[in-house]
Amino acid sequence: MAATHAIQATFDDLGTPLAEVTFVVVDLETTGGSAKACEITEIGAVKVRGGEILGEFQTLVRPGSPIPAFISVLTGITNSMVAAAPTIQTVLPSFLDFSRGSVLVAHNAPFDIGFLKAACAGLQLPWPGNRVLDTVHLARQLVPRDEVPNHKLATLAALFGATTSPDHRALHDARATVDVLHALLGRVGSLGVHTVEELASYSSRVSPKQRRKRYLASRLPSAPGVYVFKDDQDRTLYVGTSVNIKKRVSSYFTASEQRSRMAEMVGLATSVTPIVCETALEAQVRELRLIAEHKPRFNRRSRHPERALWLKLTVEPFPRLSIVREVRDDGAQYAGPFGSRGRAELAVAAIHEVIPLRQCTKRLSARTTSTACALAEMGRCGAPCTGAQGVDDYATVVADVAAALSGDARHVVDALNERMRGLSEQERFEEASTVRDRMLELVRAGARAQRLRPLATSAEMVAARRGPAGGWEIICVRYGRLAGVTVSPPGADPQPYIDALRDTAEVVSAPAAPVPAAHPEETEKVLHWLEQPGVRMVHVDGQWTCPLHGAGAARDRLEPLVRARTDAPGFGDAVERIRPTRGAAGSTRLAG
Structure with a gap:
């Protein structure tokens, strides 16, 4: 795969210092509280940057309907x-x-900005999309209730000694809000917030210790790839992936990251290693x-792929089902993997529900006999242990199980469906579920095994597919393991890149099927990529097939009926959409 790249961060990546940001602090007076039903009667605004007032904007506005009397009493604005x-x-x-190009500031911004957006919509003017800062929200983070009884503008203006007292006139209230804004910026600056990007994501939920770690993201590349948090002993704490490493890592030091365990992880982290892909x-x-x-x-998923479980149809005169951790090249039939023993046991129970396969664990031979178990007396086993069922008769039972695991699942699925219908007709709904x-x-297990096997x-x-910026993304997969990746530039002939990739890709030894040479979750990722629209097979040395009556069709019908589990398989397209093909081998050439 591609080598690690180092990318020098630009000054733009560091954010815009608050002293260089132009703020337009705005306040409105209106005929009522609903932006849909009421109108603006006055706009007042103050433009500031670096603590200096650059200009003011003030005007009354003639509404299309009379101003209610109680509004006139409140604001002093009459018809x-x-x-x-x-x-x-x-x-x-x-x-x-x-206000063009500025950060809009308002006290209770949703009210004022809501009226401005509604006015734009009414006049069919595009909303310019200014960044918005709400001083009420910021004050709630920075001014505790032991300082003030509430966070109203008049209360905060008095606390911070504003030079203008708010009186429900737009420009006066805007001037008071400017003083409140500067006081709040002073407080947040002492907590290490120095850029408008940091201010936009500021929250008191982020501890000062967590916020101080933001320097870990300052030199990271704004590129796709993997990031690795490490502690002071170079131990890996957490691994993640993102289309923009710098932006994603930066989020760990803001309010957008609300997982408590991540706050603990950030507290331990002393470095972040980027791997650009x-x-x-x-x-x-x-x-x-x-x-x-x-x-x-601090990673919860995918930490122990070696603990995956498989369902095995043993190789012996009278085969049985066994749950194992290791897949061997022993001629046995396997299905899986399963994320837990409980799920594997459910799959075993499904087969035993409709197929009289023996459930005892001892090894049987055609020459030894023993006493029949309760299952045999109930007719749920042919009792090969007693000699009542010979090897050939038992083999027909085993064939149904093998087919369900490896190819044609119709017999078992139909029997289970019939079993559910019978229970439902008897109103035994819990048993049916x-x-x-x-x-x-x-x-699920059968579909995994059947689709991983090719x-x-x-x-x-x-295989290759067009890249988002042109050219081709090209991958080489060997025995289910991603052995190499390359990208051809737009307009270039991709064939030399394909040839180079095949020559330099990782050498991979053949595994014991159906287990791939990689952990199954990796192969599932590769398979999902191969199934995406626009992917072209360039070269196949093996069989690229899918069983016509495999388990995937039944899985896709059942998935919507059962709440998704956390370890549900990651396959994207339904099996019915994939037409069965003959085994294919050969190469295809791509156009540049």
């Missing part, structure tokens, strides 16, 4: 005062020009491999 004022059609474009698939695979290798304490859950685990048994697959 006679606005009779000769300009309409919003004249005022709004002027205000938008005044050429494609999203490469990043996903690198993440899985690093988690499996280092088992970081249990059968359904068991069947789902069985067909990759696990193919010595090499090379």
Whole structure:
């Protein structure tokens, strides 16, 4: 796969210092509280940067309906005062020009900004999309209730000694809000917030210790790939992936990261190592491999892929089902993997529900006999242990199980469906749902094994798809393991890149099928990529097939009926959408 790249951060990546930000502090007076039903009667705004006032904007606005009496009492704005004022059609474009390129600030911003957006919509003017800062929200983070009884503008203006007292006139209130803003910026600056980007995400939920660690992201690249948090002993704490490493790591030091365990992780972290990747698939695979290798304490998923369980149909005169951790090249039939023993046991129970396969664990031979068990007396086993069922008769039972696990699942699925219908007709709904859950685990496992097998048994697959910026993303997969990745530039002939990739890709030894040479979760990622629209197979050394009546069709019908589990398989497209094909081998050439 692609080598690690170092990318020098630019000054733009560091954020905009608050002293260089232009703020336009705005306040509105209106005919009521609803932006949909009421209108603006006055706009007041103050433009400031670095503590200096750059300009002011103030005007009354003539509404299309009379101002209610109680509003006139509150604001002092009467119908006679606005009779000769300009309409919003004249005022709004002027205000938008005044505030262009600035950060809009308001006390209870959703109210004021809501009216401005509604006015734009009414005049069919595009909203310019200014960044918005709400001083009420910021004050709630910075001014505790032991200082003030509430966070109203008048209360905060008195606390901070504002030079203008708010009186429900737009410009006066805007001037008071400027003083409150400067006081709040002084407080947040002492906590290490120095850029507008940091201010936008500030929250008191983020501890000072966590916020001080933001320097860990300052030199990271704004590129896709993997990031690795490490402690002072160079131990891996957490591994993640993102389309923008710098932006994602920066979020760990803001309010957008609300997981308590991540706050603990950030407190221990002393460095972040970036691994820039050429494609999203490469990043996903690198993440899985690093988690499996280092088992970081703060990663919850994918830490122990070696603990995956498989369902095995044993090889002996009278085969049985067994749950195992290791897949061997012993001629046995396997299905899985399963994320837990409980799920594997559900799949076993599904088969035993409708197929009289023996459930005892001892090894039987055709020459030894013993006493029949209770299952045999109930007719749920042919009792090969007593000699009542010979090897050939028992083999027909085993064939149904083998087919369900490896190819044609119809017989078992139909029997389970019939079993559910019978229970439902008897109004034994809880038992019917249990059968359904068991069947789902069985067909999930069967689908996994059936769809992993082509990759696990193919010595090499090379595939490509168009990159988002042109050119081709090209991958080489050997026995289900991502052996190499490259990207050809837009307009270039991709064939030399394909040839170079095949020559330099990782050498991978053949595994014991159906287990791929990688952890199954990695192969699932690769398989999902291969199934995306626009992917072209360039070279196949093996079989790229899917069984016509495999377990996937039943799985796709059952999935919507059962609440998704956390370890549900990651396959994207339904099996019915994949047409069965003959085994394919060969190469395809891509156009540049």
